[in-house]
Amino acid sequence: MRQQKPLRVVVATRLFAPEVGAAAFRLKALVDGLVEQGAEVKVLTTKLPAGGPVFKPSYRLSRWPVLRDPGGYVRGYVQYLSFDVPVFFRLLLTRADVVVSEPPPTTGVAVALSSALRRRPFVYYAADVWSEAMSAMEVPAVVKKVMGTVEGAVLRRATNVLAVSDPVAVQVAKFKVPAKRIRVVGNGVDTAVFGPKGDCAAAANPYFVYTGTMSEWQGAGIFIEALREVRSKFPDAQIRFFGQGTDEDQLKTLAERLAPGAVHFGGVVPPAEAAAWIRGAAGALVSIKPGQGYDFAKPTKIYAAAGCGTPVIFAGQGDGAALVTENALGIAAAYSVTEVAKAMGALLAAPDSDGERRSNWVIKHASLQASGRLAAAEVLRTARVSTNS
Template sequence: MTAQKPLKVVVATRLYTPEVGAAAFRLKALVDGLVEQGAEVEVITSKAPKGSGVFKPRYGLRRWPVLRDRGGNVRGYVQYLSFDIPAFFRLLSVQADLVVSEPPPTTGLVVALSSLLRGRPFVYYAADVWTEALSAVQVPAAVKKLMGAVEGFVLRRAAKVIAVSEPVAGQVVHFNVPAHRIEVVGNGVDTAVFRPDGPIASAGHPYFVYTGTMSEWQGAAIFIEALALVREKFPDVELRFFGQGADEGHLKAVAAQAIPGAVHFGGVVPPADAAAWIRGAAAALVSIKPGQGYDFAKPTKIYAAAACGTPVVFAGQGDGAAVVESGRLGAAAAYDVQAVAQAMSAVLHEAVVAGSPSADARVRWVLQNASLAASGRVAAQAVLKLGM
């Protein structure tokens, strides 16, 4: 009896390990799950920025130079296209049984078109809904309409849409995607990196930490404004940002005006370093600015903090706040400077936050509910079903 050939899966993503970012982590977990379950995998991605480290996996990995902004990000339509256009021709030439695409929708479009020309299915990994995110930033209405049309085309053409949460799946349905083609796989963090034991950063003063993307729709400036109030009782407490994003310049300007010298920006750091800073923090800060069409988001920085045993102070409403409250991971405050300052002060003043009995309880919750390896295996199973 002839053995069945392994399914050949190609993953197209502008970001991949060792580059730091939730998308890179999520896609690696998917690929690990695919390889673990017997698939043959090849990743088509961008050339990692300098200083990212070396990553040589046992599967195929093809990188291509890409335009990056001054912060080293592949962010902006020109930068996206610098990856998408070469990726289109690379996808036309590669042999595959199916292809997986990660946002933005422009990448989804080149995957959809190349898959149509090659006569093979593709899967769209919806970590978020791009059109909703555009509601939070100042872009022309024509751009929003065009991106909505592109995203809708990609979602409807996909043989399977993988959603990281039920709210994201609900947003996908609005594009007239049949429910049976949508599969919720969950999301999480690498609990081998984000764990309670390990090095602890020391800053010389108590501090709060914000890690990851700094986007307009997250509205992290509220923590800087709140810190000015917190320092009236705790004058030596600081705030440390690690990561990058479109709102970084604005955050630096607010910090320089509101509390000079109390807010530090450390740039992008490796996950292990981010974990060390999280372990040493009084709390990790996470925010979603209400009314921006993003209240359904569950930022992975919530899980990263809790996995290290560190409480979370969440500013905003919706699903992110619900996760913090239901998991007893910290304190969820209204998106209001006074309310956020009170929550931050409570963390500094109290040993027990929002009824969470211990750091161990937060860690256990993440292991049970938000392991990236587990969600990667579920996502891999959803992909492999198409090849059965």
């Protein structure tokens, strides 16, 4: 009997391991799942910044030069297009049974057009809905409208859409994507890294930690405002930020004005280092500014904190707040300085003793490895249906 050739999968993403970020972690988990299930994988991504760590996986990894902002990140539409335009031509020259596209939607356009020309299916991995996120940003209305139109066209054109949660699937469906083409694959963290066992950061003062993206729609400034109130009772309390984002400079200015010397910005750090800071924190801070059209999001930083056993303070409403409350992962507070300060004070006053249960919940319900395998199975199913039709 003739042995069937492995299915060829190409993943197009501006961010991939060993760079740090939820998208990079999620895509690596997908690729690991694809390789585990016998696929032949090639990743088309960007050239690492100078001095980046060495990463040599078993699968093919093709990197291309890209424009980065002053902080070294591929962030902003000029930077996105510096990846999207070349990747369109790279895809035309690459053989595949199926292509996977990661946001932003501009990358989706490059994948959709090249897939149409090569007559092959593509899968859009929807970690969020970009046009909804833009509602919280100071962006001209015409840009938001154009982005919504582009995103909708890409989602409808995709053979299948992978959504990281039911709320994201609902948002995708609003673009008139048939329900049968939307698959919820879940989301999570690498529990081998974000677990209770491992190094714990040593700090002289009690602190809260914020990890990951700092964008306008998250409104992390609420924690700095609350810290000023908290320090009236706990004068040595601090906040440590790790990550980057468009709101970072504003947060630094706010910290210098309201709590000089009490808020520290550590930049982007390796996952293991972030986990160490999370384990040593009194609480992990997560926020989504209400009423910006993004209340459906369940930030990955919730799972990272809970996986390390650290209680979460979620400032906001909607699905993120429900996730924290229903699974006893910490405290869901209204997005107000007073309520957030109360939550921070409560964790400082009473040491947490529920870390093991919290970590076990993440292992069972939010393992990135498990969601990566499920996403991989859906990608390969799409490829098989296409090759057999």
